[in-house]
Amino acid sequence: MELRPLRALVEVVRQGGFSQAAKTIHATQPTVSKAIKQLEDELGMPLLDRQVYPPRLTEAGEIVYRRALSMLAERDDLRAELDALRGLQRGVLRLGLPRLGSSSLFAPLFARFRSRYPRIEISLVEHGSRRLEEMVMAGEIELAATLRPVPDNFDWQPVAREPLIALMPADHPRAGAAAVGLVELRDTPFILFETGFALNRIIQDACQRAGFTPTVAARSGQTDFIVALVAAGLGVAFLPRIKADEETHAGVSRVPLRDPGTDWEMVQVGRRGGYLSHAAQAWLALTRDPRPTTT
DSSP, X not given: OOHXXXXXXXXHHHHTSHHHHHHHTTOOHHHHHHHHHHHHHHHTSOOEEXXXXXXXEOHHHHHHHHHHHHHHHHHHHXXXXXXXXTGGGSOEEEXXXXXXXXXXXXXXXXXXXXXXXXXXXXXXXXOOXXXXXXXXXXXXXXXXXXXXXXXXXEEEEEXXXXXXXXXXXXXXXXXXXXXXXXXXXXXXXXXXXXXXXXXXXXXXXXXXHHTOOOOEEEEESOHHHHHHHHHTXXXXXXXXXXXXXXOOOTTEEEEEBOOTTOOEEEEEEEETTOOOOHHHHHHHHHHHSOSOOOO
C-alpha cells in the first residue's frame, strides 16, 4: 500500500473536499479522486460517501483514516531522523503555540533560538490548545504549547505557571476586592474564549466543583475584544496574570481568583515515544532554562 493515496484521503477529510485537498498536496482534483478510488479498489470497500458535501467517511473510511494518520506520522519521523544526521546546520522546527499568552512568554526565546541556530527554519502555527494537541498526534508539528492537564499520550515540559485574574466591570460589587471566588460571580454572565481554548476548561471545571454552571454571555478568540466587552458591562472574563497585566482599561477592574485548581499552567508537549528532531531538542533545552546565557 502506497502512502500517497492515504495522504490524499487524509487531506480530503481535513480540507472538506477534493478540490481543496488537491491544492494542499499540489495535485489536480482528478488525480486526488483517482488515488482514493484506487485505494478503495485495493481495499475492496468504499471509504467516502460522495453523495454528501463535504464528503463523509464510511465506517471503513474511519478505520483507514486513523491508520493513515499514524502511518504518515511515522513517515515524518523517518524523514526527521534522516535530516537530523545533518545536525543543526539545516532543518525545520515545527512548533505550535496557543494564541493566548504566547507573545509574552516565547518572543524573547525565539530571538535567542534564532541567534544560536540561524539556519534552522521556524515553522509556527497558532491555534487553540485542543487543535494543537491534535496536530502533534497527527505529526503535523513536533511540539506544542498547551495547558495542563495534558493527555497521557504526551510527554511534557513545564513553561510557566500563573494565577488567573477575574476581569469585571469597574462598577461590579466585587470590583476592588483583594480576591474573589467563582461562586461569588455565579450571578454574573461569563465571557469565555472560543471553543478549543484550554482556559475555558479550567474555568468550567472550577465552576462545576463550586456547584454551578455559569451563564455564558459571549465567546471570542480576541483578548482585546473580550476586555472591551467586560468594560461595556456584558460580564466577567478571566486571563492569566501575565496577560491581564498587559490589558489595562479604565472601565475594567482586575481581581485575583482564589479558587484552588485554577492556575494557568503552560507546558510544552510532544508525542510520547515520538522522535524529536535535533532542532526540537535544542528548542526544549533552550526553554528548559529560559535565563539568557553567554554563548
